[in-house]
Amino acid sequence: MVYEMLDRYNIRTDLALEEKERFESDHVEVPGVILEESYDMEQEIRITKVKIETENGAKIMCKPAGTYLTLEAPNMAVPDEDYHREISKKIATYLSKLIEDLELPCKQELSVLIVGLGNRQVTPDSLGPEVVDHLVVTRHIVKEYGKYAMGMESANQISALVPGVMGQTGMETVEIIKGVVDQIKPDLVIAVDALAARNTRRLHRTIQIADTGIHPGAGIGNRRGGLTKETIGVPVIGIGVPTVVDAATIVSDTMENLIHSMEESKLLKGVGEVLKTYNDAEKYELVKKMISPHLNGMFVTPKDVDEMIKQISFTLSEALNILFTNEVPA
């Protein structure tokens, strides 16, 4: 109800998981969307798989059909090197499965272009560039010395790019990547990006991996033009970590909670009922009053966002390094 009103304000999420939860809270089944959950007791990681199977499901979810894996690891924010290495291995394993399912043309070695989306100068948007900074790139070595060069255990050809954002380059990111892909002809592109979540609880402890690429989202940097097999010609796996929540989301949540708890308290039973009697103009007026124009362009982040970005980007780089330049962990 309030969500419905807020939809005019485009308070959106980049997480398929949250999109799904939105319907769950209304006890609605979304046709064509399958949800699987599992829990890793040892490392306290919750894994959720949202599979959008039909075009109809895609329309309702505002996300393209495909598989969306979400890893939630509350301790990811804690600076424990061993724990982070375990998460990295986990991510590597899931990525490995997702790549298998892509059924790439049969080759023993992959050529993979890893792209770090986002703006290096804006801290919560710098996740992608930071990940690329710590990658082991090998394409130039394998090309020069062959696969048995330098005692490397793998001969995957890993290349990496930080394309920048449109305000810095004057070009759409997809133009740049399409150009480089046409030259390099990788088997696969992996794009890493900072996302916007709806719930602050998800910040810096959630990783979404999707076989559908990257889509113009709710994120920080106004990415236009999706990064998908359709636009660049090779499969794209998107890895995203929510680093911000739109400030307007908190307004929405508070309204939701307040009305809900007023009703529950029985003292104000019927508030929701009354809201339902509002016509469209009245609803619009109410929401407009709630969301101050000063909240425009405002984001909610943890105060240690700099430290968080550093840690998670390191965890992601390590996952990609494990996957492509060492053996894949069992």
Add this chain to the structure above:
Amino acid sequence: MVYEMLDRYNIRTDLALEEKERFESDHVEVPGVILEESYDMEQEIRITKVKIETENGAKIMCKPAGTYLTLEAPNMAVPDEDYHREISKKIATYLSKLIEDLELPCKQELSVLIVGLGNRQVTPDSLGPEVVDHLVVTRHIVKEYGKYAMGMESANQISALVPGVMGQTGMETVEIIKGVVDQIKPDLVIAVDALAARNTRRLHRTIQIADTGIHPGAGIGNRRGGLTKETIGVPVIGIGVPTVVDAATIVSDTMENLIHSMEESKLLKGVGEVLKTYNDAEKYELVKKMISPHLNGMFVTPKDVDEMIKQISFTLSEALNILFTNEVPA
């Protein structure tokens, strides 16, 4: 009413101006507190002077007695070099007056230690260190070559320090500064710090200058131990710019606004009345439901906080450079 409930949650502001407004909204006069306002049409700067004259006023305002100047310049966020220079001159003028009122021992030249508080690694907390980075320091030159050295127009001895935060140094900031002051014996300390505001509208466009130093605040970095004449032995002028708003503030504002507009809409007349019938336990329960624990440690910032900090720190450095190493502008 809601404010009252939220007070348990310590949603506070570092701005005397906002503390004052809190009472105004309830149409309450605060005894011992004087408010003067003026407006500069040309540069569109609103200047507010909050003067806390009595101990009672200080208690009600949760701020020590003294003078708090606030400059609000909506265009401060716009990257216009000429405009920024005008603001810098304005700040220099107000600082100059405040220093005159301190009635320092009569000397032609001042020795001033400028301290940049905050954590260089955390973007919204890096204002102080950034300001110091662009200062013209002169103490070592004047000491070595005398006042007529290098064609300098002034012989003020300007020194500068970035002490770091307790988590980095293991020391309270006041210990470090007290030690340096004892050695250097400046006439005056000016401390620059990032502040927390209650209203996002104030972010990055408001400058507070106070003759009462710096106090343990609502800010980002948990500064403990005030920086005042009492603690370090020389007068302290505090310059602060709000760079964050506590995320909980938005919850509070939304509740306030929602209840208010429900009442106004006449459809829910009496919501406030009902809330008033709540006993303390019920009130506490309601607010607890509203403010998610996940909002703890969360801040609201504009997405271009990196750029904003750069610009405003430059404006402040220039103000201090104009004031102390050139002539004071008319």
Add this chain to the structure above:
Amino acid sequence: MVYEMLDRYNIRTDLALEEKERFESDHVEVPGVILEESYDMEQEIRITKVKIETENGAKIMCKPAGTYLTLEAPNMAVPDEDYHREISKKIATYLSKLIEDLELPCKQELSVLIVGLGNRQVTPDSLGPEVVDHLVVTRHIVKEYGKYAMGMESANQISALVPGVMGQTGMETVEIIKGVVDQIKPDLVIAVDALAARNTRRLHRTIQIADTGIHPGAGIGNRRGGLTKETIGVPVIGIGVPTVVDAATIVSDTMENLIHSMEESKLLKGVGEVLKTYNDAEKYELVKKMISPHLNGMFVTPKDVDEMIKQISFTLSEALNILFTNEVPA
């Protein structure tokens, strides 16, 4: 003589001007190479034009045929904003002429891709990326809103790219740029790079502009594969600033100077004569002894290289901004 020996050690320069001087010192005319010099009294800028007209000249000079402009401005290292703006205007003027001579297909507006070569993480190699950081890019705005958008005085479509270096990307820079050029189809590419000079006197005060693009050089980053019209399909103007001198150069200079001054002092007349009697093996032995292996990968830089790079990159960005987004200065 010593130079000849040292040539085995590849002590080279990226500056055509220095390559020319090398022959001058031996009083040798290089056929097919024309030298023009002028001096701007007011701003104390020496401008040298080296024009390599024949393939033979190119071979002798180890540089492709074309025009190489060199601006030497000793005061470029001084932080004087007004002076830097004058240099920026001068550079803009020379660039403008060079572009005219390219006889690009007749259009009123140009689409220009500006490329910042080098490694952002290695200070003396970060010039290119730093220049791009301060560019005004307009391509996306002109494409979206047309040429009369936003009161822009020009409708040139400026785009910009920081491709990174091979060790970071696993790709040759020319592959990346070729790909982007194929997508964007600019009329012209301008590539900015840090260079190696032979003489420390040239560091941070010399700018070379060439219509021949960028060539695998003596520089810091081991750029392989030239960036020229042949390799990427559109004309390339190279802008370079020497930021390092190979440490081995100093050895060479010292040997040269010592032998020279020993001879001049008459006390050791004939040292050069004796050296000439050395056979190849003996010469090689001598030079090997002089250049310690520990000098490998060592560079000579001024101690304030960080500050220098910041200033010169700003001057270059301003030159490009003046040229493409304002009117060209008279």
Add this chain to the structure above:
Amino acid sequence: MVYEMLDRYNIRTDLALEEKERFESDHVEVPGVILEESYDMEQEIRITKVKIETENGAKIMCKPAGTYLTLEAPNMAVPDEDYHREISKKIATYLSKLIEDLELPCKQELSVLIVGLGNRQVTPDSLGPEVVDHLVVTRHIVKEYGKYAMGMESANQISALVPGVMGQTGMETVEIIKGVVDQIKPDLVIAVDALAARNTRRLHRTIQIADTGIHPGAGIGNRRGGLTKETIGVPVIGIGVPTVVDAATIVSDTMENLIHSMEESKLLKGVGEVLKTYNDAEKYELVKKMISPHLNGMFVTPKDVDEMIKQISFTLSEALNILFTNEVPA
């Protein structure tokens, strides 16, 4: 001989080891100076102890009396985490012995102030600040919660400071540190600084630990005023890593080598003899010709100085963390 001439040019070293070698090359015993060497086969570390025991020895060595340990580890430049940890343990062990020898007043726990000297903005001078960035500081925790807080294995009170350089602060570093020491009253100060070496072979693979503090040196930042027990009131251990070599050193080395090898080659026997016949004015003239004024303020650094500083600062931080917050390694 050439050294003697060059002494006018103040080509100095901050390493006691190199000062000692200077005499060795002339087969001169320095009275009052003892040299002990050992070699760790496993980790390939050469350890040299230079002990200056008399005032006369100090005068000849241009270094105050005391113990100077030098660790040379050629592989320190290689990014191997395990190897670096071994070096860190080694440094911790040596530091521990040096501290024992100080015979501090008997206490179970130490209060240590670690100071990172140098300029964060100038890469080769940023070693000290970088080391402090990775320290575990504990003083504020021990003071608040006592020694049994947080499962800490040690109750040493570690504090840390980055005082900045005089050009940034207007204060001499020793003034700042004296002030803080007077407030904090630590048992010991450890100061970390970047040094200048004479030989590029020593760059980034040598660590000097001295119980004599830090002295105005040959380094980058023109530190004035020593940091010693005499100036600040508590013992000072200095830890230094050479990150630059003065460019003039290379000139000196080349001259030395050239003359030496000319003589050895028998073809120019007697060059040294002839040089000896020069009078002072002639010598001065010769050297002046060799060292170009453009070499003034020029330093020799490896091209990957940024990466080197990062690695070594991490190794040093870890050594200090091992020593003070874990148990000392056997």
